[in-house]
Amino acid sequence: MEIVAQQKIRRFESGSFTEIESSVATEYPLTIYVNDTELVTIVCTPEYLEDLVVGFLTSEGIVRGPGDIDSVDIIESTGHAKVTANFVNKFNAKYRGKRYITSCCGKSRENFYFQSDASLVNVKQNTSFTLTTNEIFHLMEKFEDNSATFHQTGGVHNAALCDSAEIIYSRMDIGRHNALDKIYGSALQDGTKTENKAIIFSGRISSEILVKTAKLGCGIILSRSAPTELAINMAEELQITTVGFIRGDRLNVYSGFERITK
Structure with missing residues (x-):
């Protein structure tokens, strides 16, 4: 089944309309x-x-x-x-x-x-897994390279499970939760341990995304976007490290500072 469809659209650019075909995500x-x-x-x-x-x-x-x-x-x-x-x-x-x-x-x-949900996420993330800033920038670069459908359609969310060196699973979906559930399902069926791993996510780290990350057992979540206040509060309670605005050679650490080193 196709995950991308072609749609005829009218694009307005430089003062005029042009009829073209554009790629759109399949629901x-x-x-x-x-x-x-x-x-x-x-x-x-x-x-x-x-x-x-x-x-x-x-x-x-x-x-x-x-x-x-x-x-x-x-x-x-x-x-x-x-x-x-x-x-x-x-x-x-x-x-x-x-x-x-x-x-x-x-x-x-x-x-x-x-x-x-509260009972499903009742174990704090006490892993000793850490990442350096250079490792984060390298992982984010790989993550972007695996985001072809996003760049093609602009209509999907991307997520990945990684260790300090490489991306283990990369999944995309029109639903942000779906992308994380696909990663979890892959890991469960393959017998891949999610402890001492990180999640990379393409969008905002909201409270529900933080909960999903905790359910996977990952102690670090990385994103090009930012976490919400509630997500940060939950991350501090669950001892999860949240890193946002990873762009170029810059990033912000919002919680779990001890897991991110220079």
Whole structure:
């Protein structure tokens, strides 16, 4: 399935209109069923769909991890993901209706806080993982090199999981949460440890993105943009390092100063 489509547009430039073709990001609604019960519909970019499902179900506490999932059947023609699970957290499934709307990508996806989020993120990030400023600049340069779809369409979010030397996974999606869930799902299914790793994110570090990072078990998040005040407060409580405005040879460290060295 194509993740980018071509659209005829009229561009105004230098005083006149020109008809051209422009690349736009594809939206794809994916409805997740768990043990034949409809759970949620996620509007996403149609790639790494199994990783998205596994990452979403685990990060939201519907299941405890891939071991609770027997199978994931993606039916692309109908937009269905049929999950067979041997364990489902009934509390989280029951109370999904009690949620708060967050400052996410509009209402195109059920990107909300669940009341259980506080219990899902109850372990502070006490990793000894550190990064130098030069390592951060190098990682951000690699991250930008992997952002072809963003540069082509301007309509997606990018995220990456990295260590101090290289990017391990790079994923993009029209939904910012989706990109992180795809990374989490990839790591879970590959058995890749997320401790002593960092998240690189293309957009603003909001409180819900901070929560997602904490659920992944990463102690550092890097971005070209800035964190919100609530995200910084949560980062200090969870001992997560937030680094923003990484541009050229400049960056700002907002929390967890001890993990970033010269």
